[in-house]
Amino acid sequence: MISPRPRFPMLTTGVAPKKGSLTTKQALLTLLIAMLISGVAGSIELLSHATNMRQETEQRITQQLAVVNGAAAEAAFQLNPDLAHQIAYGLFNADEVAWVSIRDDFGRALAEFERPKQADSTWLSQYLFGDILHHQTDLAYYMGSDMPEAVVGEIELMLAEGYLTQQFLARIYTVVGVSILEAFILSLVVIAFFHLFITRPLLKVHAAIAQTDPNRPGQWPKPMLRGHQHDELGHLVDSLDHLLNAFQQGLEQRDQLHHLSNMDGLTGVANRRHFDEFYQQHWHLAQQTQQPLSVIFIDIDNFKEFNDHYGHAMGDDTLRAVAKALNQCIAPARDLLARYGGEEFVCVLPGQDHDDAVGVANCLREAVLSLAIPHAFSSTHSELTVSMGVASMSPGLSISAEALIERADQHLYHAKRLGRNRVETRKRPA
Numbered sequence: 001m002i003s004p005r006p007r008f009p010m011l012t013t014g015v016a017p018k019k020g021s022l023t024t025k026q027a028l029l030t031l032l033i034a035m036l037i038s039g040v041a042g043s044i045e046l047l048s049h050a051t052n053m054r055q056e057t058e059q060r061i062t063q064q065l066a067v068v069n070g071a072a073a074e075a076a077f078q079l080n081p082d083l084a085h086q087i088a089y090g091l092f093n094a095d096e097v098a099w100v101s102i103r104d105d106f107g108r109a110l111a112e113f114e115r116p117k118q119a120d121s122t123w124l125s126q127y128l129f130g131d132i133l134h135h136q137t138d139l140a141y142y143m144g145s146d147m148p149e150a151v152v153g154e155i156e157l158m159l160a161e162g163y164l165t166q167q168f169l170a171r172i173y174t175v176v177g178v179s180i181l182e183a184f185i186l187s188l189v190v191i192a193f194f195h196l197f198i199t200r201p202l203l204k205v206h207a208a209i210a211q212t213d214p215n216r217p218g219q220w221p222k223p224m225l226r227g228h229q230h231d232e233l234g235h236l237v238d239s240l241d242h243l244l245n246a247f248q249q250g251l252e253q254r255d256q257l258h259h260l261s262n263m264d265g266l267t268g269v270a271n272r273r274h275f276d277e278f279y280q281q282h283w284h285l286a287q288q289t290q291q292p293l294s295v296i297f298i299d300i301d302n303f304k305e306f307n308d309h310y311g312h313a314m315g316d317d318t319l320r321a322v323a324k325a326l327n328q329c330i331a332p333a334r335d336l337l338a339r340y341g342g343e344e345f346v347c348v349l350p351g352q353d354h355d356d357a358v359g360v361a362n363c364l365r366e367a368v369l370s371l372a373i374p375h376a377f378s379s380t381h382s383e384l385t386v387s388m389g390v391a392s393m394s395p396g397l398s399i400s401a402e403a404l405i406e407r408a409d410q411h412l413y414h415a416k417r418l419g420r421n422r423v424e425t426r427k428r429p430a
Contacts, residue, residue: 023199030194031187038183042175049171050128057096057164058132064091065137065155073139075111076104076153084110091157096167098160102139104153118162125165133159201225201233205240218248264339266316267323275338275346282350283393283401290395294357295404296347297389297412298326298364301420302378303343309377318373318384319343325371329363346408354392354425361388361423369421385421387412392425 068087075083084102088111092100101112139153204223212220222241228234262274270278279295286293300306300322307315319339326345327337340346347364349357365386373384389411391404399407415424 023195023203026194026199027187027191030190031183034183034187034190035180038179038186042179045175046172049175050168053164053168053171054129054132057129057159061135061157061159064094065135065157068155069137069139072102072155073141073152076102076139077141079104079110081110087111088113088155091155096160096163098158098163100155100157102153102155105151110153115160118160121161122165125161128168129159129161129164133161135159197227198233201228205233205237209240212244215251216248217244217251220244264323267320267339269323269327269345270336270338272338272340275336275340275348278336278338279348279405280401282348283404286350286393291351292353292356292392292394293404294349294352294354294360294390294392295408296349296357296361296364297340297408298345298347299387299412299416300343300368301380301385301387301416302375305377305379306375306384321371321373322368322384322386325367326364329360329367335360352392353394354390357390357392358423358425361390364388365421365423380420387415387420388423389413389415390423390425 068091072084072087074080075087088100088102091097092113098118099112099114102110104110134156135158136154136156138151139155140149141152142149201223204225208221208223220241223237225233225237228237262270262277264271283293285291300319303315306318310318323337323339323345326347330337330347330349334350335352336348338346338348347360349360352360365388368384368386371384375382375384378385389408391408391411393399393404411424411426415422418424
């Protein structure tokens with residue numbers, strides 16, 4: 001019985017990427033890397049924005065206080081609350097100012113504005129703007145060319161911590177949104193690039209292996225990868241091609257050796273080893289399927305005398321001629337003819353009952369007679385003949401494999417006792 005060929009694992013390919021597929025993993029990894037890069041870039045941008053926002057705010061408030069300093073000093077020197085009110089309101093009108101006050105040199109408030117209760121301070125607002133919220137500057141009044149400037153009051157203001165934080169968070173949302181969009185676009189570009197130049201060629205190799213016939217691995221549909229002939233992918237395909245061709249050669253050599261190990265070297269038909277395997281396999285199969293099985297034992301009559309007088313070389317040629325003639329009476333794809341030993345042959349007929357086997361046996365006998373090989377030293381016939389014993393196993397008949405072989409051998413023995421050149425199917429009384 002020929003052992004089955006080793007099989008390659010059958011790979012399945014699909015049009016859509018499946019969970020856990022190379023394409024999915026590549027897409028997820030690319031997206032993760034793009035998100036990390038965008039996150040780092042966005043964090044750097046936010047830090048830069050926070051620094052710029054602090055600088056711009058401080059510079060803007062300083063400029064505003066410098067602009068109104070002269071007018072506020074005039075209002076403080078003249079104790080003019082209306083003028084102080086206008087100046088303070090101009091400063092307070094900016095949304096980023098939470099509280100502003102203009103005072104004279106005695107600390108009396110000439111004008112003061114304060115917004116309703118502000119949002120609670122947070123760690124983020126304190127970290128970003130805690131040290132630039134409070135601003136205070138003296139009001140210097142020019143008294144004359146012969147006198148130095150005199151401090152006549154002060155302006156003090158407090159920035160709206162919540163408003164500044166809100167402005168910064170709005171910028172964060174914009175940066176984050178842009179970063180996510182950039183990451184997504186970058187991912188799509190990288191995924192498309194990798195799919196075009198790496199993943200798709202790998203999937204072609206995968207599909208080619210999946211389509212490979214395990215019985216003919218050397219004939220696999222080797223993919224042609226344009227642009228990859230000299231890189232790692234091209235080397236991978238070449239290595240797979242060499243491997244599969246080597247495996248094909250190994251299979252062919254193994255089959256050849258297996259065939260030689262199951263073939264009789266002289267006659268070219270199956271040997272005793274192959275017969276034992278074939279017979280046991282088909283006997284068990286007949287038992288399982290309740291199908292008939294027949295065995296024919298064949299013996300060349302008076303072959304010892306033939307060898308003694310015509311020589312062993314002639315005897316070998318005769319064995320080959322007889323085997324060839326016998327083999328023409330069976331269906332090699334279904335039946336088996338084997339050399340059992342010496343001048344004995346055996347025929348196994350799976351699925352054929354007693355009548356079918358008798359018909360085959362008669363054909364075998366006639367085929368040998370048609371050779372018309374002279375046998376002048378035979379004690380029974382002038383030409384070479386064969387004797388046969390037939391035994392059949394019918395469905396429902398309880399008989400062992402050994403008993404069936406023994407029965408065919410006994411029938412052969414009786415065929416020889418009854419004059420040779422005949423077919424016997426039952427044991428006759430002595």
